[in-house]
Amino acid sequence: MDPDRIHDWLRGPMVAVATPFTEDFELDLDALRTNIRFMIDRGVKTGQGSLLVGGAGGEHPVLNIEERMAVMTASVEAANGEAPVLTSIQHTDHRATVEMACHAEAVGVQGGQLGPTYYYDSTESDARRLFERVAGQTSLTLMIYHTWWDGLVMSPELLRDLVSIPTVKALKWSHPDDTAYREGLQEFAGQLATIDNSNNHILSHMYGATGFITHLSGFWPEYPLDIWNRLEAKDYDGVRDRLAEFKWRWVTWRSKVAAVTGGEGPFIKAAMEAVGLSAGPPRPPSIRPPEELLVELRALLVECKVPMAKAELASAD
Numbered sequence: 001m002d003p004d005r006i007h008d009w010l011r012g013p014m015v016a017v018a019t020p021f022t023e024d025f026e027l028d029l030d031a032l033r034t035n036i037r038f039m040i041d042r043g044v045k046t047g048q049g050s051l052l053v054g055g056a057g058g059e060h061p062v063l064n065i066e067e068r069m070a071v072m073t074a075s076v077e078a079a080n081g082e083a084p085v086l087t088s089i090q091h092t093d094h095r096a097t098v099e100m101a102c103h104a105e106a107v108g109v110q111g112g113q114l115g116p117t118y119y120y121d122s123t124e125s126d127a128r129r130l131f132e133r134v135a136g137q138t139s140l141t142l143m144i145y146h147t148w149w150d151g152l153v154m155s156p157e158l159l160r161d162l163v164s165i166p167t168v169k170a171l172k173w174s175h176p177d178d179t180a181y182r183e184g185l186q187e188f189a190g191q192l193a194t195i196d197n198s199n200n201h202i203l204s205h206m207y208g209a210t211g212f213i214t215h216l217s218g219f220w221p222e223y224p225l226d227i228w229n230r231l232e233a234k235d236y237d238g239v240r241d242r243l244a245e246f247k248w249r250w251v252t253w254r255s256k257v258a259a260v261t262g263g264e265g266p267f268i269k270a271a272m273e274a275v276g277l278s279a280g281p282p283r284p285p286s287i288r289p290p291e292e293l294l295v296e297l298r299a300l301l302v303e304c305k306v307p308m309a310k311a312e313l314a315s316a317d
Helices: 003-009 029-041 065-079 094-107 124-137 156-163 178-188 201-206 222-232 236-258 265-274 291-303 309-316
Strands: 012-016 050-053 085-088 111-114 142-145 168-173 193-196 211-214
Touching (some): 012 222, 029 050, 029 065, 094 111, 124 156, 156 168, 178 201, 222 236, 236 265, 265 291
Parallel strands (some): 012 211, 085 111, 193 211
């Protein structure tokens, strides 16, 4: 996929893909491949969806470098060129970031998600040097990840500097200030394929975003795709109604899980398992949601007529 035509192919729902584990917390790459095919076969394809593997939704903070690279390789193989595969290359050690970026490029990953290093607070100069260092050692297409919650709110001047790096082609965008969020879209969405990371589906689309991040395609690919198609048709009232039917209720349930255990794996994997996909547990110290929340989730899925994957996967076998 041509990086210079990224606005054409990095479009639609960007799926935060879960990393499946066995019950003893080992990687389950066979399940990962099956789940990726499930998403692609039900609509997550180039121009109307992309796969973000090994990100926070894929529990990258509890994966080692070798596991993260194995996830990249297996995901590219499973996608078979039918959907863009991007991956997180974030780390506290710049050497690990470069190593993962080089591996991603070598196995055919279409883009690397990169934000400032975390734990130690980064300055804007630190962030600039990190991007320059990675871009100097690999040709992997880079997607700026604005992780302002880690302490660095990027200024427009920093973003302009990063945009000037030839391999920076995309932006995963949110901002703690509503005005700055909108102004960022106005300035950068035309230059970078921009993925909304703040649930501002309608506003971001109106200002030129090419997609939005979602967990929901991991267990119900048709739903985010329908929202995207409505956005593309400028049926913004329809988008609002569709979000109210499930997404807003899902967010309420998800917040109950977050009060019990941390990370994104617990709620994503619970929904995947509820529809019959193999996801396994999150890695410790995170846990599966308690049974009362799983009962609530299953009732929500049934009420909203979420398709069950188990029967479909069984018939495919």
